[in-house]
Amino acid sequence: MSKDDLEQKNKKTVRVLLLLVFVMFLFAVALIPLYDILCEITGINGKTRQSSADLNYEVDLERNITVEFITSASAGTGLEFKALSYAIKAHPGEVVTMRYRVTNKTNKRMVARANSSITPGPAAGYVKNTKCFCFEDQVFAAGETKHLEVQLVVNPALPDSYKRLTFGLTFFDITKNK
Amino acid sequence: MSAVVAEHEHDDHHDHGPEKGLLRWIITTNHKDIGTLYLLFALAMFFVGGTMALIIRAELFEPGMQFVSPQFFNSMTTMHALVMVFGAVMPAFVGFANWQIPMMIGAPDMALPRMNNMSFWLLVAGVLLLASTLFMEGGAPASGWTLYPPLVLQTGAALPFAIFSVHLLGISSIMGAINIIATIFNMRAPKMTLMKMPLFVWTWLITAFLLIAIMPVFAGAVTMLLTDRFFDTSFFDAAGGGDPVLYQHIFWFFGHPEVYVMILPTFGVASTIIPVFARKPLFGYSSMVYATAAIAFLSFIVWAHHMFTVGMPMAGELYFMYATMLIAIPTGVKIFNWTATMWQGSMTFETPMLFSIAFVVLFTLGGFTGLMMAMAPIDFQYHDTYFIVAHFHYTLVPASIFILMAGGYFWLPKWTGNMYDERLAKFHFWLSAISVNILFFPQHFLGLAGMPRRIPDYAVQFADWNMVSSIGAFIFGFSQLLFLYIVIKTIKGGTGEKVTDEVWEDAHKHGLEWTLPSPVPYHTFATPPEKIPTEHF
Numbered sequence: 001m002s003k004d005d006l007e008q009k010n011k012k013t014v015r016v017l018l019l020l021v022f023v024m025f026l027f028a029v030a031l032i033p034l035y036d037i038l039c040e041i042t043g044i045n046g047k048t049r050q051s052s053a054d055l056n057y058e059v060d061l062e063r064n065i066t067v068e069f070i071t072s073a074s075a076g077t078g079l080e081f082k083a084l085s086y087a088i089k090a091h092p093g094e095v096v097t098m099r100y101r102v103t104n105k106t107n108k109r110m111v112a113r114a115n116s117s118i119t120p121g122p123a124a125g126y127v128k129n130t131k132c133f134c135f136e137d138q139v140f141a142a143g144e145t146k147h148l149e150v151q152l153v154v155n156p157a158l159p160d161s162y163k164r165l166t167f168g169l170t171f172f173d174i175t176k177n178k
Numbered sequence: 179m180s181a182v183v184a185e186h187e188h189d190d191h192h193d194h195g196p197e198k199g200l201l202r203w204i205i206t207t208n209h210k211d212i213g214t215l216y217l218l219f220a221l222a223m224f225f226v227g228g229t230m231a232l233i234i235r236a237e238l239f240e241p242g243m244q245f246v247s248p249q250f251f252n253s254m255t256t257m258h259a260l261v262m263v264f265g266a267v268m269p270a271f272v273g274f275a276n277w278q279i280p281m282m283i284g285a286p287d288m289a290l291p292r293m294n295n296m297s298f299w300l301l302v303a304g305v306l307l308l309a310s311t312l313f314m315e316g317g318a319p320a321s322g323w324t325l326y327p328p329l330v331l332q333t334g335a336a337l338p339f340a341i342f343s344v345h346l347l348g349i350s351s352i353m354g355a356i357n358i359i360a361t362i363f364n365m366r367a368p369k370m371t372l373m374k375m376p377l378f379v380w381t382w383l384i385t386a387f388l389l390i391a392i393m394p395v396f397a398g399a400v401t402m403l404l405t406d407r408f409f410d411t412s413f414f415d416a417a418g419g420g421d422p423v424l425y426q427h428i429f430w431f432f433g434h435p436e437v438y439v440m441i442l443p444t445f446g447v448a449s450t451i452i453p454v455f456a457r458k459p460l461f462g463y464s465s466m467v468y469a470t471a472a473i474a475f476l477s478f479i480v481w482a483h484h485m486f487t488v489g490m491p492m493a494g495e496l497y498f499m500y501a502t503m504l505i506a507i508p509t510g511v512k513i514f515n516w517t518a519t520m521w522q523g524s525m526t527f528e529t530p531m532l533f534s535i536a537f538v539v540l541f542t543l544g545g546f547t548g549l550m551m552a553m554a555p556i557d558f559q560y561h562d563t564y565f566i567v568a569h570f571h572y573t574l575v576p577a578s579i580f581i582l583m584a585g586g587y588f589w590l591p592k593w594t595g596n597m598y599d600e601r602l603a604k605f606h607f608w609l610s611a612i613s614v615n616i617l618f619f620p621q622h623f624l625g626l627a628g629m630p631r632r633i634p635d636y637a638v639q640f641a642d643w644n645m646v647s648s649i650g651a652f653i654f655g656f657s658q659l660l661f662l663y664i665v666i667k668t669i670k671g672g673t674g675e676k677v678t679d680e681v682w683e684d685a686h687k688h689g690l691e692w693t694l695p696s697p698v699p700y701h702t703f704a705t706p707p708e709k710i711p712t713e714h715f
Contacts, residue, residue, distance in 0.1 A: 028398030
């Protein structure tokens with residue numbers, strides 16, 4: 001093989017391999033939307049569906065489920081965040097309402113955002129979040145206490161094996177991003 | 179770039195030896211020089227990373243806080259891992275690749291010699307940048323080598339430097355990988371068909387493809403960390419709708435093939451050494467090639483077995499469990515092939531062979547613990563305990579590191595023309611082989627008893643085995659100074675005994691490199707060899 005031939009072959013190999021590098025980088029970026037889609041389909045990370053659509057489920061009076069409410073504020077937030085009761089017993093199809101008390105313990109104005117999740121994850125698709133303060137950012141004056149409300153409806157199609165669902169909310173301080 | 183190379187007429191270049199003085203090492207494009215640079219750099223980093231390991235083991239010698247702060251301790255576990263992975267093991271195998279691949283396939287040099295030089299110096303820049311974070315405000319990264327958010331985002335001033343260093347290391351690895359693939363595809367001697375290549379060349383070819391596939395993904399992940407911290411994105415920040423678990427998925431999509439980047443060339447070197455000292459051809463050559471390819475493929479579809487406890491759905495747990503167990507099949511093929519190669523061979527036990535046999539035995543042990551953790555329900559107990567620490571150290575230290583030493587003893591006489599001191603080398607082997615087990619075996623017990631990894635202090639019931647492990651660590655660490663001494667002594671003249679061209683009895687049947695004179699001339703195979711030893715692949 002002459003030098004020029006080898007030269008050409010090497011150039012071609014490098015071009016193909018650089019293309020592969022580029023494709024793999026794009027793949028890494030594409031994983032972000034792919035992951036969101038996958039989570040939505042499978043409910044992997046317990047994201048509930050926001051919904052204002054018609055929720056006239058027929059209430060299944062035969063069944064009881066327990067919805068537990070857990071709260072947390074991410075480290076260093078300075079918020080006191082509590083659900084007013086630990087759990088509610090309800091029938092599937094019924095509107096479940098829970099009230100929360102949130103106090104800004106700091107002496108500064110704070111913009112905070114809450115994120116919700118349902119455990120176990122596969123049940124998330126059956127839980128409709130009809131009203132939640134987590135849909136928009138919350139602004140707290142220094143030392144302010146707010147009473148906030150959440151409404152959930154559990155689709156009666158929820159498989160029988162689920163007797164207990166946990167609805168979690170976590171507050172994040174996003175003041176510096178605003 | 180290659181156009182520039184062409185303008186240098188290589189014909190009049192061949193008569194020159196190396197440049198004189200220090201500049202030789204900075205501007206060299208010779209594959210042997212660059213191989214030497216990689217190997218010496220890796221050896222230096224092996225001692226840097228080893229020192230960090232000894233700081234860790236010194237702190238863990240007794241319960242309670244003795245020597246370092248918890249923050250610094252976590253920096254040490256993080257930096258030890260990053261330095262050993264990116265600074266020691268990977269560069270050492272690239273060093274072997276630089277020295278050996280052209281000689282094994284009958285090529286005069288690597289395909290892209292200037293890029294070869296650049297990838298080495300970028301590596302040095304990357305590792306120095308990483309090391310510089312130790313002296314920054316807030317200390318070096320302390321989140322573990324996996325750099326999980328949100329913890330890693332709490333790193334002080336070091337974060338952007340660490341991430342930029344990862345970028346440099348990635349670019350360096352990608353350039354090295356492109357070079358290796360171009361060399362193997364385009365520069366083989368005419369009779370060297372793909373299925374006649376030595377297994378070391380095969381394993382590196384596959385490893386190079388792994389590197390090209392994963393390094394851009396890792397670069398993407400750490401870049402997203404960077405923008406999360408400095409540009410208000412929220413890829414991994416739950417407050418903005420992101421998900422930290424997503425980072426784990428991306429990281430391990432890189433991370434699992436990455437650990438195979440360190441083990442596949444290990445398999446290649448073992449497959450080169452064992453036949454020479456068993457005086458038999460390698461058993462099942464083609465099955466070795468296919469097994470390597472199978473392991474490489476499987477490495478891309480098993481990543482979430484590192485994340486069994488994040489709350490995956492049952493279907494995910496089952497899939498990743500079974501897919502992971504599949505890896506045991508091609509790996510088993512390899513173990514059986516090495517054993518069958520030794521079976522009824524006329525074995526002798528020079529130091530390279532001793533290290534290789536220890537590798538086969540101890541790597542199998544590390545593989546079995548891997549199989550234990552592949553079982554999702556059981557992994558909930560082992561996850562993030564010392565059991566996983568014991569597992570991956572068994573697959574890296576008495577496997578990759580032992581084989582790097584075996585390769586060193588095996589090829590150093592060829593490269594330098596001097597024989598190493600066999601008596602001292604055997605002493606080094608036995609010290610290492612015994613102490614490595616004192617060091618890592620008790621960590622299995624600690625893990626099963628529930629001792630978490632990455633902690634500077636622990637409950638008193640873990641005290642005894644930690645002390646044993648630390649004693650093993652110090653014996654192992656200081657034994658490696660003996661290795662350093664033997665290597666330097668060999669380079670400087672060794673035992674004075676002149677080695678033959680084939681160095682090891684009948685080695686010329688096993689590879690082209692043994693048909694060259696010892697020490698290997700600066701330029702080899704300016705014209706490709708006519709004959710290649712075929713029966714012994």
